[in-house]
Amino acid sequence: MARTGLTVERLTLAAAEMADEVGFENVTVSALARRFGVKDASLYFHLKSAHDLRVQVAMLALREMADGAADALAGRAGKDALVAFANAYRDYALRHPGRYAAAQLQLDRETAEASAARRHAEMTRAILRGYQLAEPDQTDAVRLLHGTFHGYVSLERAGGFRHTPRTTDASWSRTLDALDALLRNWPPQ
Protein backbone atom coordinates (compact mmCIF):
# COMPACT_ATOMS: atom_id res chain seq x y z
CA MET A 1 0.00 0.00 0.00
CA ALA A 2 2.95 2.29 -0.62
CA ARG A 3 2.22 5.59 -2.33
CA THR A 4 3.15 5.77 -5.92
CA GLY A 5 3.52 9.52 -6.07
CA LEU A 6 1.15 10.18 -8.93
CA THR A 7 0.62 13.71 -10.14
CA VAL A 8 -1.29 15.15 -13.05
CA GLU A 9 2.05 15.96 -14.70
CA ARG A 10 3.42 12.43 -14.43
CA LEU A 11 0.15 10.98 -15.62
CA THR A 12 -0.02 13.34 -18.57
CA LEU A 13 3.53 12.63 -19.60
CA ALA A 14 3.04 8.88 -19.36
CA ALA A 15 -0.18 9.17 -21.35
CA ALA A 16 1.67 11.14 -24.01
CA GLU A 17 4.35 8.47 -24.28
CA MET A 18 1.65 5.86 -24.47
CA ALA A 19 -0.06 7.79 -27.24
CA ASP A 20 3.13 7.82 -29.29
CA GLU A 21 3.59 4.09 -28.72
CA VAL A 22 0.11 2.69 -29.23
CA GLY A 23 -1.91 5.54 -30.72
CA PHE A 24 -3.85 8.30 -29.04
CA GLU A 25 -7.16 6.46 -29.35
CA ASN A 26 -5.76 3.63 -27.24
CA VAL A 27 -4.87 5.85 -24.32
CA THR A 28 -7.33 4.86 -21.60
CA VAL A 29 -7.52 5.47 -17.90
CA SER A 30 -7.35 1.73 -17.25
CA ALA A 31 -4.26 1.22 -19.36
CA LEU A 32 -2.58 4.18 -17.72
CA ALA A 33 -3.40 2.80 -14.28
CA ARG A 34 -1.92 -0.58 -15.26
CA ARG A 35 1.23 1.20 -16.38
CA PHE A 36 1.63 2.59 -12.88
CA GLY A 37 0.60 -0.65 -11.18
CA VAL A 38 -2.41 1.02 -9.64
CA LYS A 39 -6.18 0.58 -9.78
CA ASP A 40 -7.95 2.79 -12.27
CA ALA A 41 -10.17 4.28 -9.60
CA SER A 42 -7.04 5.80 -8.09
CA LEU A 43 -6.43 7.99 -11.10
CA TYR A 44 -9.73 9.77 -10.59
CA PHE A 45 -8.19 11.45 -7.61
CA HIS A 46 -5.96 13.31 -10.06
CA LEU A 47 -8.15 13.39 -13.17
CA LYS A 48 -11.69 14.58 -13.60
CA SER A 49 -12.46 12.09 -16.35
CA ALA A 50 -11.01 10.15 -19.23
CA HIS A 51 -11.74 13.15 -21.43
CA ASP A 52 -9.83 15.35 -19.03
CA LEU A 53 -6.80 13.09 -19.46
CA ARG A 54 -6.96 13.45 -23.24
CA VAL A 55 -7.28 17.21 -22.96
CA GLN A 56 -4.19 17.30 -20.74
CA VAL A 57 -2.22 15.39 -23.36
CA ALA A 58 -3.50 17.73 -26.06
CA MET A 59 -2.36 20.78 -24.14
CA LEU A 60 1.03 19.22 -23.46
CA ALA A 61 1.45 18.60 -27.17
CA LEU A 62 0.41 22.14 -28.07
CA ARG A 63 2.90 23.52 -25.56
CA GLU A 64 5.72 21.33 -26.85
CA MET A 65 4.98 22.28 -30.43
CA ALA A 66 4.89 25.96 -29.58
CA ASP A 67 8.20 25.64 -27.74
CA GLY A 68 9.80 23.89 -30.68
CA ALA A 69 8.47 26.43 -33.11
CA ALA A 70 9.71 29.30 -30.97
CA ASP A 71 13.19 27.80 -30.90
CA ALA A 72 13.11 27.33 -34.64
CA LEU A 73 12.05 30.91 -35.24
CA ALA A 74 14.67 32.51 -33.01
CA GLY A 75 16.86 34.80 -35.06
CA ARG A 76 15.28 33.99 -38.40
CA ALA A 77 13.17 35.99 -40.79
CA GLY A 78 11.56 35.73 -44.19
CA LYS A 79 11.73 32.41 -45.97
CA ASP A 80 14.23 31.14 -43.41
CA ALA A 81 11.68 31.61 -40.69
CA LEU A 82 8.91 30.06 -42.75
CA VAL A 83 10.94 26.95 -43.49
CA ALA A 84 12.22 26.55 -39.94
CA PHE A 85 8.74 26.90 -38.50
CA ALA A 86 7.22 24.48 -40.96
CA ASN A 87 9.95 21.91 -40.40
CA ALA A 88 9.61 22.13 -36.64
CA TYR A 89 5.91 21.50 -37.02
CA ARG A 90 6.29 18.57 -39.38
CA ASP A 91 9.16 16.98 -37.47
CA TYR A 92 7.18 17.06 -34.28
CA ALA A 93 4.22 15.40 -35.96
CA LEU A 94 6.35 12.64 -37.43
CA ARG A 95 8.35 12.06 -34.26
CA HIS A 96 5.33 12.17 -31.95
CA PRO A 97 2.35 10.83 -33.87
CA GLY A 98 0.26 10.17 -30.77
CA ARG A 99 0.89 13.59 -29.30
CA TYR A 100 0.17 15.19 -32.66
CA ALA A 101 -3.13 13.34 -32.87
CA ALA A 102 -3.90 14.59 -29.37
CA ALA A 103 -3.24 18.14 -30.47
CA GLN A 104 -6.07 17.79 -33.00
CA LEU A 105 -8.59 17.18 -30.23
CA GLN A 106 -11.52 19.54 -30.31
CA LEU A 107 -11.08 21.79 -27.30
CA ASP A 108 -13.92 23.83 -25.96
CA ARG A 109 -13.61 27.58 -26.10
CA GLU A 110 -12.10 28.31 -22.68
CA THR A 111 -9.69 25.41 -22.83
CA ALA A 112 -8.55 26.53 -26.23
CA GLU A 113 -8.00 30.05 -24.92
CA ALA A 114 -5.92 28.69 -22.06
CA SER A 115 -3.87 26.54 -24.42
CA ALA A 116 -0.80 27.43 -26.43
CA ALA A 117 -3.01 28.05 -29.47
CA ARG A 118 -2.53 31.78 -29.13
CA ARG A 119 1.26 31.41 -29.21
CA HIS A 120 0.91 29.44 -32.43
CA ALA A 121 -1.16 32.19 -34.01
CA GLU A 122 1.28 34.87 -32.88
CA MET A 123 4.24 33.01 -34.32
CA THR A 124 2.51 32.57 -37.63
CA ARG A 125 1.84 36.29 -37.75
CA ALA A 126 5.48 36.91 -36.86
CA ILE A 127 6.53 34.93 -39.89
CA LEU A 128 4.24 36.97 -42.08
CA ARG A 129 5.90 40.18 -40.98
CA GLY A 130 8.63 39.26 -43.40
CA TYR A 131 6.15 39.45 -46.25
CA GLN A 132 4.38 42.76 -45.63
CA LEU A 133 0.79 41.68 -46.00
CA ALA A 134 -1.94 44.06 -44.89
CA GLU A 135 -5.18 42.94 -43.30
CA PRO A 136 -7.31 41.10 -44.20
CA ASP A 137 -4.78 39.36 -46.42
CA GLN A 138 -2.73 38.58 -43.35
CA THR A 139 -5.56 36.70 -41.70
CA ASP A 140 -6.19 34.78 -44.90
CA ALA A 141 -2.52 33.92 -45.15
CA VAL A 142 -2.42 32.70 -41.54
CA ARG A 143 -5.31 30.38 -42.30
CA LEU A 144 -3.70 29.19 -45.49
CA LEU A 145 -0.41 28.42 -43.76
CA HIS A 146 -2.02 26.65 -40.81
CA GLY A 147 -4.25 24.69 -43.08
CA THR A 148 -1.49 23.71 -45.46
CA PHE A 149 0.93 22.53 -42.79
CA HIS A 150 -1.70 20.63 -40.92
CA GLY A 151 -3.23 19.14 -44.03
CA TYR A 152 0.05 18.09 -45.56
CA VAL A 153 1.30 16.48 -42.39
CA SER A 154 -1.90 14.69 -41.58
CA LEU A 155 -2.16 13.27 -45.08
CA GLU A 156 1.46 12.20 -44.91
CA ARG A 157 0.87 10.50 -41.59
CA ALA A 158 -2.17 8.75 -42.97
CA GLY A 159 -0.05 7.35 -45.77
CA GLY A 160 -1.93 9.34 -48.37
CA PHE A 161 1.20 9.99 -50.40
CA ARG A 162 2.77 6.58 -50.49
CA HIS A 163 1.55 5.45 -53.90
CA THR A 164 3.79 7.84 -55.79
CA PRO A 165 7.52 7.37 -56.04
CA ARG A 166 8.41 10.98 -55.28
CA THR A 167 9.57 11.31 -51.70
CA THR A 168 7.45 13.34 -49.36
CA ASP A 169 10.56 15.19 -48.22
CA ALA A 170 11.15 16.58 -51.67
CA SER A 171 7.49 17.51 -52.10
CA TRP A 172 7.49 19.18 -48.72
CA SER A 173 10.49 21.28 -49.57
CA ARG A 174 8.92 22.35 -52.85
CA THR A 175 5.66 23.09 -51.07
CA LEU A 176 7.52 25.51 -48.85
CA ASP A 177 9.15 27.10 -51.89
CA ALA A 178 5.70 27.50 -53.38
CA LEU A 179 4.25 29.02 -50.23
CA ASP A 180 7.14 31.45 -50.02
CA ALA A 181 6.60 32.47 -53.62
CA LEU A 182 2.90 32.88 -52.97
CA LEU A 183 3.41 35.08 -49.93
CA ARG A 184 5.92 37.27 -51.75
CA ASN A 185 3.43 37.62 -54.54
CA TRP A 186 0.03 37.65 -52.90
CA PRO A 187 -2.62 38.19 -55.56
CA PRO A 188 -4.37 41.56 -55.45
CA GLN A 189 -8.08 41.65 -54.75
Next chain:
Amino acid sequence: MARTGLTVERLTLAAAEMADEVGFENVTVSALARRFGVKDASLYFHLKSAHDLRVQVAMLALREMADGAADALAGRAGKDALVAFANAYRDYALRHPGRYAAAQLQLDRETAEASAARRHAEMTRAILRGYQLAEPDQTDAVRLLHGTFHGYVSLERAGGFRHTPRTTDASWSRTLDALDALLRNWPPQ
Protein backbone atom coordinates in the same frame (compact mmCIF):
# COMPACT_ATOMS: atom_id res chain seq x y z
CA MET B 1 -39.19 -12.40 -34.20
CA ALA B 2 -39.88 -10.86 -37.59
CA ARG B 3 -36.88 -10.29 -39.81
CA THR B 4 -35.74 -6.72 -39.95
CA GLY B 5 -34.05 -6.99 -43.33
CA LEU B 6 -30.67 -5.71 -42.26
CA THR B 7 -27.91 -5.42 -44.82
CA VAL B 8 -24.44 -3.96 -44.69
CA GLU B 9 -25.66 -1.13 -46.91
CA ARG B 10 -28.59 -0.17 -44.68
CA LEU B 11 -26.42 -0.39 -41.60
CA THR B 12 -23.72 1.73 -43.14
CA LEU B 13 -26.17 4.39 -44.26
CA ALA B 14 -27.82 4.54 -40.86
CA ALA B 15 -24.41 4.75 -39.20
CA ALA B 16 -23.48 7.62 -41.50
CA GLU B 17 -26.65 9.51 -40.59
CA MET B 18 -25.93 8.82 -36.96
CA ALA B 19 -22.41 10.15 -37.36
CA ASP B 20 -23.72 13.43 -38.78
CA GLU B 21 -26.22 13.72 -35.94
CA VAL B 22 -24.19 12.77 -32.89
CA GLY B 23 -20.58 12.70 -34.07
CA PHE B 24 -18.57 9.90 -35.60
CA GLU B 25 -16.97 8.94 -32.31
CA ASN B 26 -20.41 8.18 -30.87
CA VAL B 27 -21.32 5.70 -33.58
CA THR B 28 -21.31 2.35 -31.81
CA VAL B 29 -22.61 -1.07 -32.68
CA SER B 30 -24.93 -0.95 -29.68
CA ALA B 31 -26.43 2.39 -30.59
CA LEU B 32 -26.92 1.27 -34.17
CA ALA B 33 -28.66 -1.91 -32.99
CA ARG B 34 -30.96 0.16 -30.79
CA ARG B 35 -31.81 2.31 -33.80
CA PHE B 36 -33.02 -0.79 -35.62
CA GLY B 37 -34.74 -2.22 -32.57
CA VAL B 38 -32.47 -5.21 -32.59
CA LYS B 39 -29.92 -6.77 -30.26
CA ASP B 40 -26.33 -5.79 -30.90
CA ALA B 41 -25.26 -9.39 -31.36
CA SER B 42 -27.43 -9.47 -34.47
CA LEU B 43 -25.30 -6.87 -36.21
CA TYR B 44 -22.26 -9.11 -36.00
CA PHE B 45 -23.87 -11.30 -38.58
CA HIS B 46 -23.39 -8.43 -41.06
CA LEU B 47 -20.33 -6.73 -39.61
CA LYS B 48 -16.98 -8.17 -38.69
CA SER B 49 -16.41 -5.73 -35.86
CA ALA B 50 -17.08 -2.23 -34.65
CA HIS B 51 -14.01 -1.13 -36.56
CA ASP B 52 -15.40 -2.70 -39.69
CA LEU B 53 -18.52 -0.57 -39.30
CA ARG B 54 -16.45 2.59 -39.07
CA VAL B 55 -14.45 1.61 -42.13
CA GLN B 56 -17.68 1.09 -44.07
CA VAL B 57 -18.83 4.59 -43.16
CA ALA B 58 -15.45 5.99 -44.17
CA MET B 59 -15.65 4.36 -47.58
CA LEU B 60 -19.19 5.57 -48.07
CA ALA B 61 -18.06 9.11 -47.31
CA LEU B 62 -15.11 8.86 -49.68
CA ARG B 63 -17.41 7.61 -52.44
CA GLU B 64 -19.93 10.39 -51.86
CA MET B 65 -17.23 13.02 -51.86
CA ALA B 66 -15.74 11.68 -55.06
CA ASP B 67 -19.19 11.67 -56.68
CA GLY B 68 -19.81 15.24 -55.63
CA ALA B 69 -16.43 16.35 -56.86
CA ALA B 70 -16.93 14.63 -60.20
CA ASP B 71 -20.24 16.44 -60.68
CA ALA B 72 -18.63 19.72 -59.78
CA LEU B 73 -15.80 19.21 -62.24
CA ALA B 74 -18.01 18.26 -65.19
CA GLY B 75 -17.50 20.73 -68.01
CA ARG B 76 -15.17 23.01 -66.13
CA ALA B 77 -11.50 23.79 -66.52
CA GLY B 78 -8.82 26.04 -65.08
CA LYS B 79 -9.69 28.14 -62.08
CA ASP B 80 -13.36 27.31 -62.54
CA ALA B 81 -12.59 23.67 -62.00
CA LEU B 82 -10.35 24.38 -59.04
CA VAL B 83 -12.98 26.46 -57.30
CA ALA B 84 -15.82 24.05 -58.02
CA PHE B 85 -13.81 21.10 -56.76
CA ALA B 86 -12.72 22.89 -53.62
CA ASN B 87 -16.22 24.08 -52.85
CA ALA B 88 -17.68 20.63 -53.33
CA TYR B 89 -15.12 19.31 -50.88
CA ARG B 90 -15.72 22.00 -48.29
CA ASP B 91 -19.50 21.95 -48.61
CA TYR B 92 -19.58 18.23 -48.07
CA ALA B 93 -17.47 18.54 -44.95
CA LEU B 94 -19.67 21.27 -43.49
CA ARG B 95 -22.92 19.56 -44.41
CA HIS B 96 -21.82 16.11 -43.25
CA PRO B 97 -19.42 16.58 -40.36
CA GLY B 98 -19.73 13.03 -39.11
CA ARG B 99 -19.17 11.49 -42.51
CA TYR B 100 -16.24 13.83 -43.10
CA ALA B 101 -14.70 12.77 -39.81
CA ALA B 102 -15.17 9.16 -40.88
CA ALA B 103 -13.34 9.88 -44.12
CA GLN B 104 -10.28 10.83 -42.06
CA LEU B 105 -10.07 7.35 -40.58
CA GLN B 106 -6.73 5.68 -41.11
CA LEU B 107 -7.35 2.93 -43.61
CA ASP B 108 -4.90 0.11 -44.04
CA ARG B 109 -3.21 -0.24 -47.37
CA GLU B 110 -5.55 -2.64 -49.18
CA THR B 111 -8.68 -0.91 -47.91
CA ALA B 112 -7.30 2.41 -49.07
CA GLU B 113 -6.58 0.97 -52.50
CA ALA B 114 -10.13 -0.34 -52.73
CA SER B 115 -11.55 3.00 -51.68
CA ALA B 116 -12.40 6.02 -53.79
CA ALA B 117 -9.03 7.55 -52.89
CA ARG B 118 -7.70 6.90 -56.38
CA ARG B 119 -10.61 8.79 -57.94
CA HIS B 120 -9.77 11.75 -55.72
CA ALA B 121 -6.19 11.71 -56.89
CA GLU B 122 -7.19 11.45 -60.53
CA MET B 123 -9.57 14.36 -60.27
CA THR B 124 -6.94 16.51 -58.63
CA ARG B 125 -4.60 15.73 -61.51
CA ALA B 126 -7.39 16.58 -63.93
CA ILE B 127 -7.65 20.03 -62.41
CA LEU B 128 -3.95 20.53 -62.78
CA ARG B 129 -4.13 19.87 -66.50
CA GLY B 130 -5.38 23.42 -66.77
CA TYR B 131 -2.10 24.68 -65.39
CA GLN B 132 0.49 22.81 -67.43
CA LEU B 133 2.75 21.58 -64.68
CA ALA B 134 5.34 18.94 -65.52
CA GLU B 135 6.38 16.19 -63.15
CA PRO B 136 7.47 16.21 -60.43
CA ASP B 137 5.87 19.60 -59.91
CA GLN B 138 2.51 18.07 -60.62
CA THR B 139 2.86 15.56 -57.80
CA ASP B 140 3.95 18.31 -55.45
CA ALA B 141 0.98 20.41 -56.48
CA VAL B 142 -1.42 17.53 -55.93
CA ARG B 143 -0.09 17.16 -52.40
CA LEU B 144 -0.28 20.87 -51.78
CA LEU B 145 -3.89 21.06 -52.95
CA HIS B 146 -5.01 18.02 -51.01
CA GLY B 147 -3.24 19.23 -47.94
CA THR B 148 -4.58 22.73 -48.16
CA PHE B 149 -8.20 21.75 -48.68
CA HIS B 150 -8.13 19.17 -45.97
CA GLY B 151 -6.23 21.34 -43.55
CA TYR B 152 -8.37 24.41 -44.06
CA VAL B 153 -11.62 22.53 -43.69
CA SER B 154 -10.57 20.54 -40.67
CA LEU B 155 -9.33 23.65 -38.89
CA GLU B 156 -12.56 25.44 -39.76
CA ARG B 157 -14.59 22.54 -38.39
CA ALA B 158 -12.54 22.52 -35.23
CA GLY B 159 -13.38 26.16 -34.69
CA GLY B 160 -9.77 27.19 -35.14
CA PHE B 161 -10.72 30.35 -37.00
CA ARG B 162 -13.43 31.71 -34.78
CA HIS B 163 -11.38 34.20 -32.81
CA THR B 164 -10.94 36.54 -35.75
CA PRO B 165 -13.77 38.62 -37.13
CA ARG B 166 -13.08 37.85 -40.78
CA THR B 167 -15.54 35.30 -42.09
CA THR B 168 -14.18 31.97 -43.11
CA ASP B 169 -16.10 32.20 -46.39
CA ALA B 170 -14.15 35.25 -47.44
CA SER B 171 -10.85 33.69 -46.40
CA TRP B 172 -11.70 30.55 -48.26
CA SER B 173 -12.44 32.40 -51.43
CA ARG B 174 -9.17 34.32 -51.17
CA THR B 175 -7.32 31.09 -50.44
CA LEU B 176 -8.60 29.71 -53.71
CA ASP B 177 -7.52 32.87 -55.52
CA ALA B 178 -4.10 32.44 -53.98
CA LEU B 179 -3.83 28.79 -54.97
CA ASP B 180 -4.87 29.62 -58.51
CA ALA B 181 -2.23 32.32 -58.69
CA LEU B 182 0.33 29.94 -57.30
CA LEU B 183 -0.44 27.22 -59.81
CA ARG B 184 -0.31 29.65 -62.73
CA ASN B 185 3.01 30.85 -61.46
CA TRP B 186 4.70 27.77 -60.02
CA PRO B 187 8.17 28.72 -58.83
CA PRO B 188 11.04 27.29 -60.89
CA GLN B 189 13.43 24.90 -59.24
Next chain:
DNA sequence: GGCGCTAGTCTAGACCCCCTAGGTAAAAAC
Protein backbone atom coordinates in the same frame (compact mmCIF):
# COMPACT_ATOMS: atom_id res chain seq x y z
C1' DG C 1 -47.45 -30.51 -47.84
C1' DG C 2 -43.77 -32.08 -45.15
C1' DC C 3 -38.20 -32.02 -45.03
C1' DG C 4 -34.19 -30.08 -44.65
C1' DC C 5 -31.07 -26.01 -45.30
C1' DT C 6 -29.55 -21.60 -44.66
C1' DA C 7 -29.92 -16.91 -43.15
C1' DG C 8 -31.10 -13.93 -39.63
C1' DT C 9 -32.01 -13.01 -35.09
C1' DC C 10 -31.87 -14.08 -30.03
C1' DT C 11 -30.07 -15.26 -25.13
C1' DA C 12 -26.37 -15.67 -22.22
C1' DG C 13 -22.23 -14.44 -20.81
C1' DA C 14 -17.09 -13.02 -20.79
C1' DC C 15 -14.22 -9.11 -20.90
C1' DC C 16 -12.87 -4.25 -20.93
C1' DC C 17 -13.58 0.60 -19.99
C1' DC C 18 -15.59 4.61 -17.27
C1' DC C 19 -16.78 6.39 -13.04
C1' DT C 20 -18.81 6.86 -8.04
C1' DA C 21 -19.12 5.94 -3.10
C1' DG C 22 -17.15 5.00 0.86
C1' DG C 23 -13.23 2.98 3.49
C1' DT C 24 -8.37 3.09 5.12
C1' DA C 25 -3.54 3.85 5.52
C1' DA C 26 0.46 6.97 4.89
C1' DA C 27 2.27 11.39 5.28
C1' DA C 28 2.07 16.04 6.89
C1' DA C 29 0.71 19.47 10.30
C1' DC C 30 0.36 20.76 14.71
Next chain:
DNA sequence: GTTTTTACCTAGGGGGTCTAGACTAGCGCC
Protein backbone atom coordinates in the same frame (compact mmCIF):
# COMPACT_ATOMS: atom_id res chain seq x y z
C1' DG D 1 1.41 11.93 19.37
C1' DT D 2 -2.74 13.19 17.81
C1' DT D 3 -5.25 15.21 14.03
C1' DT D 4 -5.91 16.26 9.39
C1' DT D 5 -5.22 15.70 4.80
C1' DT D 6 -3.73 13.20 0.94
C1' DA D 7 -3.48 9.22 -1.76
C1' DC D 8 -4.83 4.93 -2.70
C1' DC D 9 -8.04 0.91 -2.04
C1' DT D 10 -12.40 -2.28 -2.60
C1' DA D 11 -16.82 -2.80 -4.33
C1' DG D 12 -19.99 -2.21 -7.74
C1' DG D 13 -23.07 -0.18 -11.57
C1' DG D 14 -23.44 0.98 -16.40
C1' DG D 15 -22.20 0.60 -21.13
C1' DG D 16 -19.59 -1.10 -25.18
C1' DT D 17 -17.48 -5.24 -27.86
C1' DC D 18 -17.74 -9.69 -29.18
C1' DT D 19 -18.44 -15.09 -29.14
C1' DA D 20 -20.97 -19.44 -28.70
C1' DG D 21 -24.82 -21.70 -29.22
C1' DA D 22 -29.96 -21.90 -29.58
C1' DC D 23 -33.86 -20.95 -32.21
C1' DT D 24 -37.02 -19.68 -36.12
C1' DA D 25 -38.54 -17.82 -40.71
C1' DG D 26 -38.54 -18.71 -45.24
C1' DC D 27 -36.83 -20.99 -49.18
C1' DG D 28 -36.08 -24.99 -52.49
C1' DC D 29 -37.32 -29.62 -53.30
C1' DC D 30 -39.33 -34.00 -53.65
